[in-house]
Amino acid sequence: MSMKGIKDQTYYEILEVSTTATIKEIQKAYDHAKETFQADSLAVYSLFSEGEMREIQEAIEEAYWVLTNEVSRKSYDQSHFQTVGGQPTEKSIEAQGTSREKKTSLSFIGLSYNAEEELYRGKTLKQVREKMGVELQVISQETKINIKILEGIEEEALEKLPAMVYLKGFLKSFAQSIGLDPHRVVEDYLRFMDEAMKK
Amino acid sequence: MIWTIGGGKGGSGKSFITANIGICLSKLGVRVILIDADLGGANLHTFLGIPPPNLSLSDFIKKRVSSLPDVLIPTAIPNLQLLTGAQDLLNAVDAKSVQKRKLVRSIQSLQSDTILVDLGGGNSLSVLDFFLMSDGGILVVTPEPTSIENTYRFLKSAFYRRLKQSVSTASVKAMINGAMDQKNELGIQNPHDLIKAVRQINEEEANRMIEEAKTFHPNLILNQVRSKKDIEIGFSIRSACLKYFGIQLHYLGYVVYDQDVSHSIRKRRPLVLENSRSKAAQCVMEIASKLANHR
Numbered sequence: 001m002s003m004k005g006i007k008d009q010t011y012y013e014i015l016e017v018s019t020t021a022t023i024k025e026i027q028k029a030y031d032h033a034k035e036t037f038q039a040d041s042l043a044v045y046s047l048f049s050e051g052e053m054r055e056i057q058e059a060i061e062e063a064y065w066v067l068t069n070e071v072s073r074k075s076y077d078q079s080h081f082q083t084v085g086g087q088p089t090e091k092s093i094e095a096q097g098t099s100r101e102k103k104t105s106l107s108f109i110g111l112s113y114n115a116e117e118e119l120y121r122g123k124t125l126k127q128v129r130e131k132m133g134v135e136l137q138v139i140s141q142e143t144k145i146n147i148k149i150l151e152g153i154e155e156e157a158l159e160k161l162p163a164m165v166y167l168k169g170f171l172k173s174f175a176q177s178i179g180l181d182p183h184r185v186v187e188d189y190l191r192f193m194d195e196a197m198k199k
Numbered sequence: 200m201i202w203t204i205g206g207g208k209g210g211s212g213k214s215f216i217t218a219n220i221g222i223c224l225s226k227l228g229v230r231v232i233l234i235d236a237d238l239g240g241a242n243l244h245t246f247l248g249i250p251p252p253n254l255s256l257s258d259f260i261k262k263r264v265s266s267l268p269d270v271l272i273p274t275a276i277p278n279l280q281l282l283t284g285a286q287d288l289l290n291a292v293d294a295k296s297v298q299k300r301k302l303v304r305s306i307q308s309l310q311s312d313t314i315l316v317d318l319g320g321g322n323s324l325s326v327l328d329f330f331l332m333s334d335g336g337i338l339v340v341t342p343e344p345t346s347i348e349n350t351y352r353f354l355k356s357a358f359y360r361r362l363k364q365s366v367s368t369a370s371v372k373a374m375i376n377g378a379m380d381q382k383n384e385l386g387i388q389n390p391h392d393l394i395k396a397v398r399q400i401n402e403e404e405a406n407r408m409i410e411e412a413k414t415f416h417p418n419l420i421l422n423q424v425r426s427k428k429d430i431e432i433g434f435s436i437r438s439a440c441l442k443y444f445g446i447q448l449h450y451l452g453y454v455v456y457d458q459d460v461s462h463s464i465r466k467r468r469p470l471v472l473e474n475s476r477s478k479a480a481q482c483v484m485e486i487a488s489k490l491a492n493h494r
Binding site: 005006033041042044048 | 347388394409435439443
């Protein structure tokens with residue numbers, strides 16, 4: 001890897017692990033990355049702007065969630081790497097130029113509900129989850145998000161939702177836990193909220 | 200093999216580390232020449248416990264001495280010689296790159312296995328060039344904000360200078376110059392922005408710069424560490440450099456904070472000779488053995 005913006009790096013590059021890394025290795029790499037890119041870390045504050053730091057922190061969280069979930073990692077791998085002799089290799093240069101958002105949305109086509117038209121809002125998230133047959137309780141345990149908040153998200157109880165900065169993170173984790181593209185879910189949900197507020 | 204030791208700021212321990220690594224290597228049977236190019240305060244001799252030398256590189260440049268080996272100063276340690284006065288040349292504003300390259304060549308032709316150049320805390324173009332021309336650049340950093348800030352400043356300058364040397368188009372060179380100024384009009388904030396901007400005007404040069412960045416592997420020594428957390432900072436610096444510059448920094452090792460270091464400096468006796476069993480000396484030896492295996 002070299003001189004790629006954070007948006008163009010694969011989740012493996014973001015966490016500095018190999019594509020064959022075990023969960024344990026990913027956990028360790030995540031802990032290191034989190035420690036390194038925290039706001040008051042000596043090693044980064046004079047190199048990165050606040051905006052860049054936020055971008056990196058978010059990318060680290062996202063990479064961690066996707067790579068530690070077996071299902072989402074598998075679909076991510078399938079869309080990012082061609083399998084040559086059983087070993088995943090990085091795709092050709094043409095593919096590298098595209099941003100991660102584009103690549104990620106590709107990876108979730110198989111799993112996503114109504115991939116094109118409809119916005120991801122509370123009820124769509126609920127439908128996807130139910131289609132997968134996962135209890136909200138399980139998601140809550142997996143993502144460590146309070147079940148009340150998950151319920152609020154699904155029920156679209158806007159007045160019960162936490163502050164925007166937390167909500168974004170929760171939506172991301174929730175989306176990842178049910179194999180959806182976190183970027184799209186956050187974007188859609190916020191747009192949905194925006195429209196709902198106007199009404 | 201020529202190693203240059205630079206970056207950071209005065210007081211991070213570059214001369215201490217240069218002198219003691221040099222001694223360790225010579226004890227391993229490696230022929231070593233130490234070169235003092237510290238502009239601020241050339242005192243590598245003091246770390247070796249010898250008086251200020253009369254002969255220097257200037258005598259060779261001003262042709263008072265006909266060959267470079269004649270200005271080498273022997274030390275009490277077998278296999279170890281000292282060359283001072285390189286700062287005069289690095290300091291010379293009119294030192295053309297031809298001259299600099301000539302100096303590097305004559306240094307390379309010295310009969311030695313390993314040459315360690317103490318660049319001091321300077322940030323001038325000549326220092327940067329010397330750092331970039333060597334086989335391996337070593338940054339000595341202490342786990343303090345000021346030291347790390349200055350090291351990044353040095354690394355940024357060296358990095359952009361190296362990129363600039365790799366391209367030939369005037370417009371791209373100008374763009375790199377612009378990027379070195381944080382408040383540039385192009386809105387280039389970091390190396391990624393720079394590559395993007397260059398790619399828009401010249402795809403080939405952008406690719407050349409990416410290739411050049413891949414070959415830039417500076418080394419890092421963390422000095423005066425006091426805790427396990429301090430040691431981790433070295434790994435964090437490595438990660439930060441990978442994310443920011445896209446370069447692979449090599450974390451050579453760390454030296455623990457140790458009272459024995461200041462005792463040895465006061466006595467004007469090299470630590471690894473005076474107190475080879477001290478913790479700091481053990482750390483230095485470990486780093487030296489890594490360098491020895493690198494040849």
